[in-house]
Amino acid sequence: MNHGWALAGGLVGIPIGAALRGVVYRNSVPSGSPLRTACPSCGQELPRWLLRCGRCRGRITVPLVFELATATVLALILGRFAGQWELGALAFLGVLGVALATIDVAVQRLPDRLTLPAYPIVAALLGIAAILDGDVATLGRALLGGLVLATSFYLLAALRPGALGLGDVKLAGLLGLALGWLGWPVLITGAALSFVLFAVVSLVLLAARRITLRSHIAFGPFMLAGALIAAVAL
Ligand SMILES: [Zn+2]
Structure with a gap:
């Protein structure tokens, strides 16, 4: 872990997390609904990146959560992949992951509006990294990793x-690109960890009577957490 890069990740994570607030708020809607663009308190149309409503000064979503989550994720990713060309793709996925996990917990979906455009972005960033590294084989493994993980989750x-x-399937393909780039052991560990984390948290929530056996728990946050842990730890 490179501490200087980790510190830089934590610092840039705070404004990026603040900017995510608007993305998460707008996209936390049921499938097929238009984006949420009005203040929850007074109904005033909200500017795209603002943290507070201009009319009633009401805060949009919980303060500090996105800032701290994004700072933590970027500190881990920048600290682990300091100075490596794939850092751009991994940091982008980390930031997107914070938004996707929050939306999935709020409305049990991973919007196509966010996952699908991320495919060409991540593929292009990894492609640039492969060219700069002079290592096309790794890019091939990344594309194969995306295909393998998306297919596996589609079958499940x-x-x-x-x-x-299907939102989980599309996220699996996206994470598969990054995990495949990092290697098959990382991909397998990331996928396995998502199921382990899901099982542990489900059992804890069941024991605490916060959920029943019929409850639906969003799987996206566990996939994202599993992928992050595998990427950073291995
Ligand atoms: Zn308002």
């Missing part, structure tokens, strides 16, 4: 409808 979703959705 088809076998167990309701447990996993």
Whole structure:
């Protein structure tokens, strides 16, 4: 872990996290609904990146959560991949992941509006990294990793409808690109960790009677956490 880069990640994470607030608020809507653009308190149309409503000064979503989460994720990613060309793709996915995890917990979905445009962005950033590294084989493994993880999750979703959705499949493909770049052991560990974390948290919530066996728990945050831990720890 490079402490200087980790500190830089933590510092840039704070304004980036603040900017995420608007993205998360606008996208936390049920499937098929238009983006949320009005103040929850007074109904005033909100500017795209503002933290507070201009009319009633009401805060949009909980203060500090996005800032701290984004700072933590970027500190881990920048500290671990200091000075490496794939840092751009991984940091982008880390920031997007904070937004996706929050939206998934709020409305149990991972909007296509955020996941699909991320594919060409991550592929292009990894492509640039492959050219700069002079290592096209790693890019091939990344693309294969995305395909393998998306296919696996698609099969799981088809076998167990309701447990996993197509949003999870699209996120799996996206994370597979990054995990595949980092290597097959990282990809397998990341995928396995997501199920382990899901099981542990589900059991804790069941024991605490916060959920029942019929409850639906968003899987996206566990995939993202599993991928982050595997990427940073291995
Ligand atoms: Zn307002």
